[in-house]
Amino acid sequence: MTDPVSPDPLTEARAALAEAMSLHEQGQLEGAEAGYRRVLAQGYRPADVLPLLAGLLGRLTRPEDALTAWDQLLAIEPDHAVALHEKGLTLHWLGRTAEAIATLERACTLDPDNPIAIGNLAVVQADAGRNLEALQHFRRALALQPDNLHLRHQVRRLGSGSVPFWHIPMMNDTPRNDAFEDAIKAAIGLTGPDARVLDIGAGSGLLSLMAARAGARKVVACEMEPMIAEMAQHIVAQNGYADRVTVHAKPSTELAVGAELDAPADILVSEILSSDLLTEKVLDTFEDAHRRLLAPDAIVIPRAASAMGCLVASENLAEYAFVGAVSGFDLSAFTAFAPQRLPIHGTMTGWERLSDDLELVRLDLTHKKHDATLARLSVPVTASGRAIGIVQWMHIDLWEGVSFDNHPDRYTDGGWLQVLHSFPEPIDVVAGQTLDIAVGHDRITLILLPLTE
Numbered sequence: 001m002t003d004p005v006s007p008d009p010l011t012e013a014r015a016a017l018a019e020a021m022s023l024h025e026q027g028q029l030e031g032a033e034a035g036y037r038r039v040l041a042q043g044y045r046p047a048d049v050l051p052l053l054a055g056l057l058g059r060l061t062r063p064e065d066a067l068t069a070w071d072q073l074l075a076i077e078p079d080h081a082v083a084l085h086e087k088g089l090t091l092h093w094l095g096r097t098a099e100a101i102a103t104l105e106r107a108c109t110l111d112p113d114n115p116i117a118i119g120n121l122a123v124v125q126a127d128a129g130r131n132l133e134a135l136q137h138f139r140r141a142l143a144l145q146p147d148n149l150h151l152r153h154q155v156r157r158l159g160s161g162s163v164p165f166w167h168i169p170m171m172n173d174t175p176r177n178d179a180f181e182d183a184i185k186a187a188i189g190l191t192g193p194d195a196r197v198l199d200i201g202a203g204s205g206l207l208s209l210m211a212a213r214a215g216a217r218k219v220v221a222c223e224m225e226p227m228i229a230e231m232a233q234h235i236v237a238q239n240g241y242a243d244r245v246t247v248h249a250k251p252s253t254e255l256a257v258g259a260e261l262d263a264p265a266d267i268l269v270s271e272i273l274s275s276d277l278l279t280e281k282v283l284d285t286f287e288d289a290h291r292r293l294l295a296p297d298a299i300v301i302p303r304a305a306s307a308m309g310c311l312v313a314s315e316n317l318a319e320y321a322f323v324g325a326v327s328g329f330d331l332s333a334f335t336a337f338a339p340q341r342l343p344i345h346g347t348m349t350g351w352e353r354l355s356d357d358l359e360l361v362r363l364d365l366t367h368k369k370h371d372a373t374l375a376r377l378s379v380p381v382t383a384s385g386r387a388i389g390i391v392q393w394m395h396i397d398l399w400e401g402v403s404f405d406n407h408p409d410r411y412t413d414g415g416w417l418q419v420l421h422s423f424p425e426p427i428d429v430v431a432g433q434t435l436d437i438a439v440g441h442d443r444i445t446l447i448l449l450p451l452t453e
């Protein structure tokens with residue numbers, strides 16, 4: 001009697017792999033994992049088995065183990081594009097973003113026409129805040145798959161997410177644009193076309209284009225948001241002024257004479273004023289420009305800006321600024337956390353004027369240094385009511401005889417909104433009285449507070 005012939009190791013390995021793959025297909029993942037590991041222990045086709053094991057481990061939500069499997073495969077085939085792609089995604093899953101980006105970049109280098117890998121690289125870059133690189137890679141993936149609606153959405157999402165909602169209404173604001181252009185044309189007419197123009201906070205590049213159209217031969221612009229800066233340079237080229245206007249993707253504080261500027265600028269143009277005048281670090285920016293980037297006698301547009309305002313009453317706005325009794329409970333203490341500033345728009349436009357218009361704070365932007373200020377302002381009350389705060393707008397002085405404001409009586413749909421500066425609590429006022437308020441700024445925000453005895 002002869003002994004039965006034992007299967008050879010190769011046959012055993014093949015059978016074990018087939019069984020593991022069958023279990024995997026049936027959803028019996030733990031059994032499949034054990035089978036794959038037995039096959040790997042026999043050294044059978046590791047380059048084919050490791051991707052199956054790694055994918056299975058991912059389904060079992062074991063990213064660390066999956067990462068080990070991908071690394072084992074890459075030790076065998078260092079240029080395995082799929083393994084690098086999947087390893088990059090696993091690293092991102094584990095929160096190791098920098099490593100994930102580097103790995104995905106390598107995968108895309110090895111497989112440069114793979115829209116899935118390029119799109120996933122863009123996703124991780126966007127999660128890391130590297131929006132310009134992400135947008136560029138989403139565009140590249142979309143060029144490879146032009147009908148991919150997901151990629152099309154991502155391109156639009158990233159672009160729109162980098163632009164404040166008020167930016168396009170501001171660009172469409174004809175009176176504002178005309179006032180800026182009148183001032184720019186007057187300045188270049190005075191200084192001549194060889195005057196160097198610096199545009200801080202270029203946005204779409206509109207003011208730079210105005211300067212170039214007015215005859216300026218050398219315009220240096222800066223925009224700190226890289227995606228907006230890229231679009232501005234595209235718009236400049238599209239309009240035929242690329243030989244005159246250069247847009248740098250950096251804040252003005254990173255510009256230097258002898259680098260981005262060949263000499264101190266003769267004209268500064270900027271539209272970084274915010275609805276409440278100071279929020280976008282206007283004073284820091286202008287002071288730095290005066291100190292490092294401008295000629296001593298440089299023209300500044302705008303040359304001054306004032307916060308204007310009036311005392312107001314509004315039951316509607318009070319619902320945004322104060323809380324009292326709610327569902328039978330006293331929640332008034334929570335008013336301490338209420339926003340001090342509310343943009344006025346949409347349903348938030350119903351309010352009653354309790355005083356005439358007042359100049360609250362004036363900034364001379366030609367000055368080279370600005371200290372924080374605080375003063376007492378007596379506001380004559382013209383109508384009795386429950387004062388909830390000050391509605392504030394801007395008046396900007398661009399050039400002799402050229403100005404612009406967003407007065408609420410005639411300006412409701414532009415980029416600059418009016419702002420409610422709410423009081424800590426409502427104050428009952430009577431016509432004929434005066435209400436004293438503290439007015440000033442801390443260089444970053446306006447200060448508008450009632451002075452109560």
